[in-house]
Amino acid sequence: MSELRYDPVRRTWVIIATERGMRPIHVQRHDKVPKPVSKSVCPFCPGNEDRTPPEIMSLKDPEAGPGAVRWQIRVIPNKFPALTIESSQERHGKGIYDVVSGFGAHEVIVETPSDEEQMADFSVSHLRNVFSVYRDRLSDLRRDSRFRYIIIFKNHGTEAGASLLHSHSQIIAIPVTPSLIAVELASNREYYLNKERCMMCDIIHQEIEDGERIVINEEYFVAFTPFASSFPFELRIAPKIHKHDFSVVDEDHLQHFAAVVKELLMRLRKVLNDPPYNFILHSSPPVNPRPGKSDYWTSIADDYHWHLDLIPRVTYIAGFEWGTGFQINPASPEDAARFLREAEI
Amino acid sequence: MSELRYDPVRRTWVIIATERGMRPIHVQRHDKVPKPVSKSVCPFCPGNEDRTPPEIMSLKDPEAGPGAVRWQIRVIPNKFPALTIESSQERHGKGIYDVVSGFGAHEVIVETPSDEEQMADFSVSHLRNVFSVYRDRLSDLRRDSRFRYIIIFKNHGTEAGASLLHSHSQIIAIPVTPSLIAVELASNREYYLNKERCMMCDIIHQEIEDGERIVINEEYFVAFTPFASSFPFELRIAPKIHKHDFSVVDEDHLQHFAAVVKELLMRLRKVLNDPPYNFILHSSPPVNPRPGKSDYWTSIADDYHWHLDLIPRVTYIAGFEWGTGFQINPASPEDAARFLREAEI
Numbered sequence: 122m123s124e125l126r127y128d129p130v131r132r133t134w135v136i137i138a139t140e141r142g143m144r145p146i147h148v149q150r151h152d153k154v155p156k157p158v159s160k161s162v163c164p165f166c167p168g169n170e171d172r173t174p175p176e177i178m179s180l181k182d183p184e185a186g187p188g189a190v191r192w193q194i195r196v197i198p199n200k201f202p203a204l205t206i207e208s209s210q211e212r213h214g215k216g217i218y219d220v221v222s223g224f225g226a227h228e229v230i231v232e233t234p235s236d237e238e239q240m241a242d243f244s245v246s247h248l249r250n251v252f253s254v255y256r257d258r259l260s261d262l263r264r265d266s267r268f269r270y271i272i273i274f275k276n277h278g279t280e281a282g283a284s285l286l287h288s289h290s291q292i293i294a295i296p297v298t299p300s301l302i303a304v305e306l307a308s309n310r311e312y313y314l315n316k317e318r319c320m321m322c323d324i325i326h327q328e329i330e331d332g333e334r335i336v337i338n339e340e341y342f343v344a345f346t347p348f349a350s351s352f353p354f355e356l357r358i359a360p361k362i363h364k365h366d367f368s369v370v371d372e373d374h375l376q377h378f379a380a381v382v383k384e385l386l387m388r389l390r391k392v393l394n395d396p397p398y399n400f401i402l403h404s405s406p407p408v409n410p411r412p413g414k415s416d417y418w419t420s421i422a423d424d425y426h427w428h429l430d431l432i433p434r435v436t437y438i439a440g441f442e443w444g445t446g447f448q449i450n451p452a453s454p455e456d457a458a459r460f461l462r463e464a465e466i
Numbered sequence: 467m468s469e470l471r472y473d474p475v476r477r478t479w480v481i482i483a484t485e486r487g488m489r490p491i492h493v494q495r496h497d498k499v500p501k502p503v504s505k506s507v508c509p510f511c512p513g514n515e516d517r518t519p520p521e522i523m524s525l526k527d528p529e530a531g532p533g534a535v536r537w538q539i540r541v542i543p544n545k546f547p548a549l550t551i552e553s554s555q556e557r558h559g560k561g562i563y564d565v566v567s568g569f570g571a572h573e574v575i576v577e578t579p580s581d582e583e584q585m586a587d588f589s590v591s592h593l594r595n596v597f598s599v600y601r602d603r604l605s606d607l608r609r610d611s612r613f614r615y616i617i618i619f620k621n622h623g624t625e626a627g628a629s630l631l632h633s634h635s636q637i638i639a640i641p642v643t644p645s646l647i648a649v650e651l652a653s654n655r656e657y658y659l660n661k662e663r664c665m666m667c668d669i670i671h672q673e674i675e676d677g678e679r680i681v682i683n684e685e686y687f688v689a690f691t692p693f694a695s696s697f698p699f700e701l702r703i704a705p706k707i708h709k710h711d712f713s714v715v716d717e718d719h720l721q722h723f724a725a726v727v728k729e730l731l732m733r734l735r736k737v738l739n740d741p742p743y744n745f746i747l748h749s750s751p752p753v754n755p756r757p758g759k760s761d762y763w764t765s766i767a768d769d770y771h772w773h774l775d776l777i778p779r780v781t782y783i784a785g786f787e788w789g790t791g792f793q794i795n796p797a798s799p800e801d802a803a804r805f806l807r808e809a810e811i
Contacts, residue, residue: 139797276784281782282787301790301792302790308475347473348473349471351473402789437624439619441548444617444775445615445644446646454482
């Protein structure tokens with residue numbers, strides 16, 4: 122049974138997920154590297170659907186013949202979830218500490234029937250479909266008022282935390298507001314109250330004016346290396362017109378978004394030799410009024426700006442980083458943007 | 467020239483350290499794994515002292531004969547520093563962003579003349595000497611009022627960020643307060659103001675009473691797996707009697723501290739099969755009065771409690787963790803403490 126625990130010193134939550142009876146061997150480093158699995162065993166490959174929990178939704182291929190693979194994208198509950206929807210939602214103290222039961226949702230989006238195709242290989246229209254599945258799952262989970270935050274993310278490659286090679290992404294819905302999101306919301310809110318402008322809108326305006334950190338600037342989206350990038354070749358993709366909530370993005374924007382993300386993945390693959398990467402979709406949290414917090418959430422549509430953070434995992438996180446909460450980045454964002462712009466893909 | 471940049475969204479600093487003319491090949495993952503270097507090349511081995519910048523201090527072996535290796539522990543400036551003491555200390559804005567010049571100190575403590583001996587192998591008295599060098603360097607750097615924080619840490623193993631196998635640790639002194647430290651200081655302060663007790667003293671009291679997360683409980687120190695451990699087998703070592711500042715710890719405490727750390731490293735090596743690890747010394751920041759902040763810093767001696775955080779690096783940091791700022795820990799701290807206690811070393 123997993124649980125969320127609060128660290129009173131660092132003021133952050135942690136999920137202790139020990140469903141499976143941990144033994145030290147399970148956490149030894151050499152045991153963590155995923156091995157390629159054959160198609161007959163891979164739980165995400167067509168034909169092995171019974172190896173996963175019952176599917177939540179799927180996108181069928183309308184043109185497929187009777188014998189062909191029927192689904193193109195498939196959403197399933199995670200077989201080894203960090204949090205479960207069946208748990209009761211309990212909060213209690215334990216002396217100086219705080220505990221919340223491991224209530225939540227943990228879903229997997231199998232992005233393709235193919236065991237080999239990676240996201241950078243997807244057609245733009247297939248990638249748009251993947252993002253429309255993100256949108257629909259986000260929209261559905263936002264209706265559950267017990268969730269404080271819903272995160273959609275992708276781990277590509279072993280060092281980025283992927284445990285299966287078959288291309289997939291994940292959704293986790295949690296009953297607390299993560300510390301990092303609380304900071305992001307607070308800084309956006311404070312900025313908006315001071316200036317009556319969205320901070321991300323101002324950042325985008327300045328980035329386009331400066332130009333040196335821009336990688337793609339098209340009709341609807343801008344992609345740039347953030348000024349204070351924590352990691353080499355880190356990228357941020359944001360819509361140019363203010364919008365707080367990814368769950369209501371229209372098809373036209375999804376199509377452009379897919380084209381931009383595909384191009385960035387191809388540029389990263391070229392420049393960094395197929396790096397492991399994570400991406401994280403930052404959309405506004407569901408606005409669930411709760412005691413003493415209502416005014417905090419009312420204007421979130423004005424001050425939050427959805428975006429995708431795309432982080433190649435090419436540096437190690439060492440003692441300095443754990444001890445301070447900030448990173449030493451050996452690549453300037455300006456150089457990184459230039460290399461990405463100039464790459465021939 | 468490196469610089470510190472502030473991320474206005476996440477409210478955290480980042481060091482952009484691009485002294486050496488970055489090319490993408492330098493940050494490609496496969497290029498980051500340190501290769502064992504021979505003794506004739508290792509800059510930390512005796513005989514190669516001219517391969518490092520001039521030493522800051524060293525501890526000699528008083529009993530060594532004329533031909534023997536003279537130093538036992540050696541402190542040198544980092545040859546590729548993240549920050550440099552020669553930089554002027556400049557702060558300026560750049561549109562919406564904030565920049566501080568890359569002013570600071572970055573030192574390396576070569577912990578042993580031996581290329582093979584790891585910290586877990588050190589004798590307790592040698593480890594005490596290493597910690598007394600930490601103390602003396604901390605004490606010296608604390609006198610420079612331009613530093614807001616001084617961190618001492620160790621990276622052991624490739625995945626923990628060590629770039630050389632020869633056992634060493636590092637000190638970085640920085641001109642800003644890191645976000646994580648700011649949170650730690652604030653939570654300690656707030657707790658103290660409410661209760662007139664140190665939070666860590668209360669945590670230690672509760673941990674000793676509970677018992678299930680205790681690994682070592684001796685005369686001066688307690689070592690336990692924190693209740694909200696972010697990582698499997700994470701450990702915290704703290705003095706049982708309140709003390710905020712490691713730079714004034716006495717010899718008797720250092721001796722006990724060394725014995726406890728050595729035992730923990732041996733237990734970790736046994737249980738997790740020589741894992742990569744980081745440790746980070748958390749000592750109170752230097753109290754440098756500055757405008758509008760004086761009352762914040764005056765009672766730090768009462769509410770801050772020094773400690774060492776020891777983190778085996780056995781899990782990968784994936785998208786969820788980057789997106790929320792909190793970790794999914796597959797090992798319960800209670801199980802981890804039990805395995806560590808029961809290990810035969």
